[in-house]
Amino acid sequence: MAASLLCRETQSRVSSVLNRDVRQYGKKYMFDSNEETCWNSDQGERQWLILDFPQPIMVSELNVQFQGGFSAKTCRLEGCLKGGEFTVMSHFYPEDNNCLQTHCFPIQEAPAVDKVKILFENSADFFGRIIIYSLDILGEKAT
Template sequence: MLKLVCTTYISDMTVSLVQAPVKCRVSSVLNKDRALYGAQNMLSGDISSCWNSDQGSPQSIIINFQRQVHTEQLQLIFQGGFVGQDASLFVKTKEETIQWKELQHIDPVNDNSLQIFPCKANHVTALKILFRKSSDFYGRVIVYQMDVQGHEVDE
């Protein structure tokens, strides 16, 4: 009798870290219409909904994970022409609960493709993306999809 054994290496697989109980805040929302343009839209998985900032720079996104996670990569889909640029990623960790620590600089391309940025950090409790400028003359940023991939922390 042949016996099949299936082994899954969970530690090597990344998962989406932006599911509940995550809290997301953004610097602004177009016309303060949170239902249509709020932060939750870029986390929904529905590519037809988006976060649309109001005009002005800088713009930012803050993800509070409500737990400790190990981050691996940031995934973003912008609306071409409304891309956040000259950006930095900041993290708060278990050790640094008050101050933001700069992780790295990213400069997204002005198009509507899926863009993936490495953001390896351990014991992260919050992630901040700061867009210092935008490809839009008025400083607006539109994000259709955002995801943070990584691993849950075994406590």
């Protein structure tokens, strides 16, 4: 059964933070289970998020909650093993709303990876901003 793969040792990086204000809009707020906080990217095309896991994993699903009007229209999930090149695992197309989108983005036959990159290829926002209240990667540890 798929479970959250995020743990304390999972490291994250993002393309940008609105006005570089990490205290109010930093990446950590995607993972804090608080519906009042969020990651807010700065403006610009092709925002992204990279998650570096402490051990190889197999992704089976992605759950995400955007702010309506600031969601991505097209997303690409990529993965790689440490030191390798990112390869495309899946494309997904979120709805532009405030709802937590669960069971919407299943990943079929994903390879074992250490790093996951989510590329937000375009935004519903005219300036390219992305706002995420909650993000989770589900799957299992690779054996």
